[in-house]
Each structure stands twice: as structure tokens, then as C-alpha cells.
Amino acid sequence: MRFWSVIALLCCLSGAAHAAPANAPEAPRKAYLTLIIDDLGQNLPRDRRVLAFPGPVTTAIMPDTPHAAEFAREAHKAGKIVILHMPMDPATGPFAWHPDLPLEELAKRLDAAFKAVPYTSGINNHEGSRMTAQPQAMAWLMGELQQRHKFFVDSRTSAKTVAAAEAQKIGLASVSRDVFLDNVRTEDAITQQLNTAIKHARSHGSVVMIGHPYPQTLAVLERELPTLKAQGIDWIDIKQMIGVRSNQAMDAHGKNGVYR
Template sequence: MRFLLFTLFCLLAGTAHAAPAKAYMSIIIDDLGQSSERDSRTLALPGPVTMAIMPDTPHATDFARQAHKAGRTVILHMPMDPATGPYAWHPGLPIEELARRLDAALLKVPFAAGINNHMGSRMTAQRDAMAWLMGNLQGRELFFVDSRTSAATVAAAEAQAIGLAHVSRDVFLDDVRTTEAIAGQLRQGIELARKQGSVVLIGHPYPQTLEVLEREMPGLKRQGIELIELRQMIAERSNQAMSAHGRNGRYSNR
């Protein structure tokens, strides 16, 4: 009897610490709009990959329309300091200028359902600007993705503070631009999805990244990973911070 009770206890304890029953993954590809060849190859990836398009690129508007027509989620990949260019946000710019640049960038990327930051390690640490941005996006009914290019970011915390639909990036795929390293980052993403129930990956249209995704994405389902569209991920996470980004669902930089 004692043995049976001990066995039952072990089984129950194992169940309590088991990985989530479902593991969800969303993939965002940044820096699109620069190359028609890479844009088309990204668009052909199997599954609901989100297309993050830079406004100051030669194919931004045409590719946004093409991606939208293909049923993919389009987001504006908004340049932020230390990024440069006519649309980039920098600390010290007045709100009126930030608003003008955001309006202009959104005009260049039609059908954008939301935005994420391009670079932005300095800008996303500016609380007043991020608070204004989240309020503006809420008025436009757009969501926000914090690319988390810096641990000092307050962007997601400000989104959470007003209940703006948002998610934060968990894993960068291609900081090291080799197929071996990128495959390793994808495996890390799979493990994290199994551990916490979901994972948001960001990559770039590098040939190495696209090669790995073309090869590995068709087999994700066999590994218990369900690829979902970014809006579904936002609903799945319900504006909660993952454990690496905060505590008890709240962002640590609040």
C-alpha cells in the first residue's frame, strides 16, 4: 500500500511539473523591404510568419501590399535610436516630431497591424516617449511588439500599463549568422516554448536564417510545436510578461 501511495504521489508530482500541454511559436522576420528576392523567399516560408517591414526601404509599400494579399500579418519595423534615417526616433525629439515620423512611416507600410522597434536600445528606454507611443497605438487599434534590444526597455511595461495588446520577443535567431548557430537558437526556442507554453522568435532575411527555417519549420508540428499567427500569440499571452522579462506577469522595468 505504501508503495502504491508513493508511486501515485510521484506521478502526481511529475504531472504538476510537466511541460505545458501545448507549445506555441510565433516567428517575426525583420528588416524586410530591402531586397525583392529575400522578401519573396521570406513570404514563401511555410506557416504564419509575420513580415516586419522597414519604412525607409525601396520595396516597403509594394511588399506590404503583396504580403497582405498573401494573408500574412504585416507590421511596421519602426527605426529607433541608434537607428538613423528620416523616420528614426531619437531621445530629445519633441512629441510632435515623433508623431510626424510615425505617421509617415505608417504611410510607407500599408496594412500594418502593429509595430515593432528596429534597433531602439536607447529609444525604448525613454519612458515618456514610450508611454506616448502606446497611447497613440491604442487609438489606432495597433499592437506593439517589444523587440527587447536592451534590458533597459520600458516599452512593453508601458504597453501593459494601459492594456495595449502586445508581446515581447524571447529569442533572436541570428545574432550569429551561421546555419549551425541559427539552428541552435531555433532549438532553444523550441525548448523555451515547451517550458513556458509559448515563444516569440525574431530573425532576419539572411540566407542562412531562411535556409534553416525552410528546412526546420515543416517538422515543428512533429515536435509538439504549433506555429501561430502573431495576433493569436498576443491573445495567448494576454499581455503578461514571461518569467525572463518580469515577475508574476508584470514587467520588471515598470
């Protein structure tokens, strides 16, 4: 009896050795991050600091800046993705879109803006809280971008934006911003927002950040971006992020993947 008891015990131990522990930790979830810097093209020495970031930063260049074309060429040569930072109401200037403009004038201004910023792969809105809430204009824009083979980034400057929803309706490659880094221009506040973005990436799988070339923002990013990999954050470019999200809305922007 003792012999068979020992055999039974050994069998149990052998089975336990090959069985996965009931409380085995799950594989860590991927955490993707992408970074866009807006309002570029105004100051070359300042903006070139963005090109030195150690990863695939997206450069959003305003068409009505003195160095728009030159900086776009430099960013493209440096291997960075260039997008048109399109002025929209309440922004002003010769390229700006306003709700009272006819589609013909919107088309004229968009075409001129693309000519002012070469090498663009896509577009995001500069300001635009009133303009991105206009369904007809946004529907037209998304159709136009699809014809031009450009993607769209909704900066989400308004809770009433319909831009991403209109892009999703026609299957245009697009993505929406999750975190603004520098609404408060202090290094402490920007660092806190960056930490918020990292937490968002870990909990939701990805985060799209937008910042500006303010001295405080540049200082924080130059210090913190090199540490992302050690924190388990995978910094990817905007095109990869569009693929990761597959045109689906995050929970903060819609329901069941559909933008509201």
C-alpha cells in the same frame, strides 16, 4: 471463508481497474511558437522567400526601404500579418526616433512611417536600445497605438526597455521577444537558437522568435519550419500569441506577469 475472500479480492481488483494509476502521465503541455522576420522591404526576391514559409510568419517591414509598400501589399495578399518595423535610436534615417526629438516630431515620423507601409496591424522597434528606455516617449507611443488600434511587439534590444511596461499599463495588446535567431550568422548557430526557442516553448508554454532575412537564416528556416508540427510545436500568428500570453510578462521579462 474462502468464498468471501475471493469476493473481497475481486472487489479490490475491480476498484483498482477503475482507479487512475498514481503515476499516470500528465497531458502534454501546449507549446506555442510565433515567428517575426525583421528588416523586410529591401530586396523583393529575397523577401518573397519569407512569404513561402509554411505558416503564419509576421512580416516586419522597414519604412525607409525601396520596396516597403510593394512588399507590404504582397505580404497582405499572401495572408501574412504586416507590422511596421519602426527605426529607433541608434537607427538613423528620415523616420528614426531619437531621444532629443520633441513629441511633435516623433508623431510626424510615426505617421509618415505608417503611410510608407500599408496594411499594418502593429509595430515593433528596429534597434531602439536608447529610444525604448525613454518612459515619456514610450508612454506616448502606446497611447497613440491604442488610438490607431495597433498592437506592439517589444523587440527587447535593451535590458533597459520600458516599452512593454508602458503598453501593459494602459492595456495595449502587446508581446515581447524571447529569442533572437541570428545574432551569429552561421547556419549552425541559427539552428542552435531555433532549438533553444523550441525548448523555451516546451518549458514555458510559448516563445516569440525574431529573425532576419539573411541567407543563412532563410536556409535554416526553410529546412526546419516544416518539422515543427511533428515536434509537437503549434506555430501560431502574432495576434494569437498576444491572446495566449494575455499581455502578461514572461519570467525573463518581469515578475508575477508584470513587466519590470
